[in-house]
Amino acid sequence: MSLFVEFHLIQNFAPSNLNRDDTGAPKDAVFGGYRRARVSSQCFKRIIRLGADFPSQNQGVRTKKLLDLLRKQLSEQYGRESEDLNARIETALAAAGLKLKDDGKTEYLLFLGQQEIDAFAKLVNEHWDALAAPVSNEKKSKKDAKASAPAEVVKQAKFIMNGGKALDVALFGRMLADMPEVNQDAACQVAHAISTHRVEREFDYFTAVDDMGGADETGAGMIGQVEFNSATFYRYSVVDPAKLAANLQQDKDLALTGLHALTLATARAIPTGKQNTFAAHNPPSFIGVAIRHASPLNLANAFEKPVYARGGEALTSPSVAALADYDSNLSGIYGDANDAWAYIDLSGAWPAGKGEKLPCLNALADWVVAQVRAKLEM
Structure with missing residues (x-):
């Protein structure tokens, strides 16, 4: 039986420029006909890889x-x-x-x-x-x-x-075009994070004063501008535990160690771009883990129609609610009776009874390991 571990996160960032394009502007994309904020999968994979507490001898x-x-x-x-x-x-x-x-x-x-x-x-x-x-x-x-x-x-x-x-090599794979025999297909796939709502770019016009300027030197010593945005992102990634174990030469215990560390690192991952300027250290409001058996299900289409905040409501709450509704509809058709959810929800919008509510990240990581261990040993 196939087994997939999916991570679904809703994460709101304050004004920031976490991941820039070649012009220095925050990356974006058109989705559902609307401009969305975007953070690339490569950006998040690097933060996760460097932040994961893998054993030193099993790092790349x-x-x-x-x-x-x-x-x-x-x-x-x-x-x-x-x-x-x-x-x-x-x-x-x-x-x-x-x-x-x-x-x-x-x-x-x-x-x-x-x-x-x-x-x-x-x-x-x-x-x-x-x-x-x-x-x-x-x-x-x-x-x-x-x-x-x-x-x-x-x-x-x-x-x-x-x-x-190496756990990070096994998870994220590698390719050497002229040495295909040493390639490794990734056990973990990571989607680009996109905003659940429409966004517009904003500009910060700034000036800097010359501390040593004389009395006759008026005005700024430097002027410039930086683009930024603020967005509530949907983040998705999926791991194939059997492929992970195969990449690790069938060391199932090491695969479970890697999944525990990956769960924590995924939840704590925050890109470093322009953080000295914006300090957007905003953790996720919702972290959900789905155990799937039929096939992976990226739930980004829950936001094909942009989410809107109404009546003073935070964007995170309708984003989490839309995610839950879409999963219920999609998994009813494409899911499996043995699928399971566990989650941490700070928004209060995830439906009670839809999966197991857990109190902290370590409990969530332990739940992932317990679920996968039982399946790998079958």
């Missing part, structure tokens, strides 16, 4: 500076220092199909688990002498560089890039 690193990481680890952990250290590392990486550019960085951003980085350092240390062979200054193709690496190094290197049981 996204970087082009693998050479620097390996130099540091070989020095600190193995005491390896030599003039040709870079060449040894470069040969070991070539054995795995990775090539360094002239500046010592990899050709593109790599998303590697810490265990994969540890394995590369161990490979260089164990084959220190074999990797000491003189390296030609002649530039080689990636294929030729791999062919010139010691055979035993090549044999071991091909098993290194297996995801390293």
